[in-house]
Amino acid sequence: MAKYSGKKAVVTGGTHGIGMSVVKALLDGGAEVVLTGLNEKNIEAAREELGPGAHVVRSDASKLAEIEALGKTVADTLGEVDFVFVNVGYVRFGSLGQVTEETYDKMFDTNTKGAFFTAQCLAPLVRDGGSFVFTTSATTGTAFVGTSVGTAMKSAIRAFSKVMASELLPRGIRVNTVSPGFVLTPSMGLVEATEEHRALNMSEGERITPMRRFGTPEEVAAAVLFLGFDATFTTGVDLPVDGGLAQGMEYPHDEIAPH
Template sequence: MKSYAGKKAVVTGGTHGMGLATVKALLAGGAEVLLTGKNERNVEAARRELGSRAHVVRSDMGSIADIDALFSIVTDTLGRIDLLFVNAGVASLETLDQVTEASYDWTFGVNAKGAFFTVQRLVPLMRDGGAIVFTTSIANEGGSPGMSVYAGSKAALRSFAQVFAAELLPRQIRVNAVSPGFIKTPTMGIAGASAEALAAFEQEGRAVTPMKRIGTPDEVARAVLFLAFEATFTTGVELPVDGGLGQGIVTPHASPDPSPDAVALTSAVA
C-alpha cells in the first residue's frame, strides 16, 4: 500500500464513485482528506461511512459563493494542501435541438466554470511541488450525438490543465487529468438514469471496450494517485483510463455498430 502520511488533499465530487474511491485510497495511505459533494443524501452517506477519518463538506461546484466558502473551510481545516482532485461534474444526453440555455449553463457552470474557479481559489493554499488532477472524459475527442455540451465542457478542462501546468511551473505544481471510459459508478455518468438504462449502458460498455469489461472506481483512483504523487516528471497530460476505448484499438469481437450514446458515456457525476 502506498503511504500518503502527512499529505493533505481536497477531492471535489468525493461522495461516491471515482471520487470516493480516491478518498478511500488516500485515507488508507494515511492522508488527511476533505471531500465535497452537492447531493445531501450522498454527503450524509459519506459522513456515516467515513466517520471522523475525513472532512465531508456539502458544496456546489456550480455556486461561486460555495467555492468561496470552500476556500475558508479548507484554510481552517487543512491549511496547506498537497493535492486538489477536481472530480465533480454533471452530464446529460441532449442533441443539438434539445439543448436549452438553462441546460447549457448548468453543464458549463459546473464542469468548466466551477472547476476553473475552484482551482483559482484553492491554488494559493497548495504547497509548492503539489499536484492538481482533473477528471475529463473520452468524450473530449470524436463526435457523438447527444454529447456536444458535455464534451465541450470536459474539453475545456483539458485545456485548463495544459495552461495551468504552464502557469504553475514556477511553483513546481504539476497539473494533469484522468480521462475515464466506462466506469462502474452508481450513476454510470448520467444522473437520474433508470436501473434498466444503467444495465444497458454497462452491457454496451463491455461490448465496445477493447478490454471487454468496464473499469472500476478503484482503477481510476490508482491513476489519479499515480499522477498526484508518483509521476513527478509529468505535467500537462491527460491519462486515459478507458480499457483502450479511446485509443483506436479494435478487437476481433468488437461490436460492429455500437450506439453513439454508449461510446460517449463517461465520467462520474457528483
C-alpha cells in the same frame, strides 16, 4: 510509514464513485482529506462511513460563493494542501435538438466554470511541489452522438488544465488530467437515468470498449493517485483510463486473435 502519511488533500465530488475511491485510498494511506458533495444522502453516508481523517463538506461547484466558502474551510481545516482532485460532474446526454439552454448552462457552470474557479481558489493553498488532477472524459476528441455539450465542457477542462500546468511551473505544482471511459459508478455518468437507460449504457459500454468491460472506480483512482503523487516528472498530460476506448483500438476477430 503509510504511503500518504502527513499528506493533506482536497477531493471535490468525493462522496461517491471515483471521488470516493480516491478519498478512501488517501485515508487508508494516512492522509487527511476535505471532500465535497451535494447530495445530502451521499454526504451523510460518507460522514458515517469515513474516519476522523475525512472532513465532508456540502458545496455546489456551480456557485462561486460556495467555492469561496470551500476555500476558507480548506484553509481553516488543513492549511496548506499537497493534492487537489477536481472531480465534480454533472452530465446529461442530449442530441443537437434536445439540449436546452438550462441544461447547457447547468453543465458548463458545474463542470467547466466550477472546475476552473475551484482551481483558482485553491491554488494559493497548494504547497510548492504539490499537484492538481482534473477529471475529463474519454469522449474528448471523439464524436459520440448525444454528447456534444459534455464533450465540449470536458475538452475545455483539458485545455485550461494545460495552461494552468504552465502557469504553476514556477511553484513546482504539477497539473494533469485523467480521462475515464465507461466506469461502474452508482450513476454510471448519467443524470436521472432510468434502469432501462442504465442497462442500455452497460450493454453499449461493454460492446464498444476494446477491453470488453467497464472499469472500476478503484482502477481510475489508482491512475489519479499516480498522477497526483508518483508521476513527479509529469505535468500537462492526460491519462486515459478507458479500456482502449479512445485509442482507436479494436477487439480482434477470432481469426486474427493470438492463441
